[in-house]
Amino acid sequence: MIEIKNLTKIYGGETVLDIPGLKINRGDSFGLVGNNGAGKTTLFRLILDLIRANSGEVLSGGKDVREGNFWKYYTGSYLDQRFLIDFLTPEEYFEFLSNIYGLSKGDLEKFYEDFSDFFNDEILGKKKYIRDFSQGNRQKVGIAAALMAKPEVLILDEPFNGLDPSTQIRLKNILNKLKDDNEVTMLISSHDLKHVTEVCDRIAILEKGKIIHDIKTKEGTLKELEGYFAAS
């Protein structure tokens, strides 16, 4: 589904990302872990064509993402608060997105219904602009927005950050359900090793812009990852 070839990104003479090859298949749940500045967000931004690579390419469905808008029709993403149009109310924001995605009124109603648990009565009907919500609740809006159009490719950067414990658990359930459907390709980054091992079947460690481990999740994976980060 997503294929990366000889991808490099250089900022001010320093190589921040260097991935000779990476293939993420349809239905994969791909977790990306790494310390600050390892290049996780940079990689996601390259996949979403938000920044330009110095060399190499990102293929989505076999086609270079720079070649147009085709990938936007099946990709949902939430990288950071910069994705939110924060002077809208959550309802206005969802309505706006549903128009962009070409969803019907019924789709929107269904979406509200599906996410009513996740929102936990803290988002809808509050008569507040998004900018006046707490950070955790803004994060909820962003994640739900990424899932809204039922994307085939889902890209989330640090989705668990700032969420309260109940919502973290609900998010894990949502993601695990998507994974079981086997249709959605997920790319999720996290600082939290526990969360990511619980959600992803495949985990890559990014260090200084290079993928140094790429493993299938199994029983001892969490210990293994912890051991790695304790040593480095």
Place this chain on the structure above:
Amino acid sequence: MIYTHFLKHQWKEMTRSPFWQKNVALNILLGFFLLIMLLYLLVLGLFIDKILLELFPDKDPVTVFNGIILYYFGFEFLIRFFMQSLPTLNIETYLHLPIKKSAIVHYVSAKSIFVIGNYLTWLVFFPFAFKVIAPEYSVATAWIWVGTMVMLIFTNNFLTTYIKRQLANKPSIVGIFGLILVGLILLNYFGIISVTDFSAYIFGQLLVNRALIIVPAAMVVATYLMNFFFLKSKLYPDEIISKKKEKIDSLSDIKYLKTLGLTGQYISLDLRLLWRHKRTRSIIYMAPVFLLYGLFFYPNPAHQGTPGFLIFVGVFITGGIMMNYLNYCFSYESNYFDNILANYRDFEAYIKAKYLLAVSISTVCYVLTIPYVFFGTDILLINTMTYLYNLGFVSFVLFYISTYSKKRMDLKRGAAFNYQGIGATHWLSMLPAFLLPVLIYLPFGLTGFGTAGLLVIGALGIAGLLFHKTALNIVLKQFLKRKHIMAAGFRE
């Protein structure tokens, strides 16, 4: 001294920002203009007595000069209103440190005294005081007079900053102030009162009764304190928000826009953006000032013979607000620009929406300026032609140029201390838009075919409108080419 630290930090903030470094050329140009202005004022100051004697041989130069002082300060106020940007400080970084809060507020209130505009006209006032007033009265009186002028300059300075600050906060105050100003102009125009006589009288009194200097001194202190207490009441960013719980407006319900499909969606998003941020809303409140700007020039018989200058005014009042919007239309969205790139599938509609909104803004301005026909049908002609020129030419050029913006603009940041308004650099970058129609007009005007010149300006606009599809396509291509660079800038 904490103030020197503030100044040092701000100097570093300015010179280290990529925006400043890339705009060296603009800064040099600004410096060049300043130099020319200094030269003009110096010459004016040195020969002011001769000039006044030449123009009014049978009148006392002091009385004549005193008669125009009020006009001067009124004009200066207008220039300041558009040209002077407000001093800002990122107070959150200092509030938690052991720094006296009043020191922070004094710094932000007083910083505007460094604005160069406060010192320019000293070049005229000082020579006049010592060449003309001193021999006629006494050196002490000359000092009193020139001191009054300097204090009035700073009164004007603090008054402008106060009004510009209030613009975001309580627009009604600005409205009342504007109405008083307009009322005075009209009363003067119809000869009911005479600003000239009044001005000559009060400054004449000053020369005989030196104790009156206490009045301008009180005015400087009062206007300074107005700024000080205004800012002091805004020290806690969260209090401003909680004090008035924002009511949700119903801008979402513009039915007509919903019929426009995606383009309508984008327009209503932009409308909400403009309406729901103090900074952008203040521009809407500024609109009457833009529109009334014409009152200063159209009724003045001195300008009736020089339509070249009135074209300049016409471009400004029918297009000023539109230009302001187009100039910032991408940077306004810097907070969620990544979202636009990752989610918007139809950039054509996105670009078209921005153009349609710009066109609508200019059209509203044009319709509101139609009453100026009262001062002559040629003014309606000028406004119509400059309106077409704005729609079909300036709009595309500015739209294209705006894809070069990459300065992050955080509309959310607290209004009182961080309010960045329209300043001199802003207008300077648009100077070509104002000068071009004048240049087109001049060869016609000088040879006596003024109306034809105006029609050529309008025709340029109509041509642009006819080819608007091509023009918007060029803008779209440019946008797609620049989007990564813009996004990188907006992320900073």
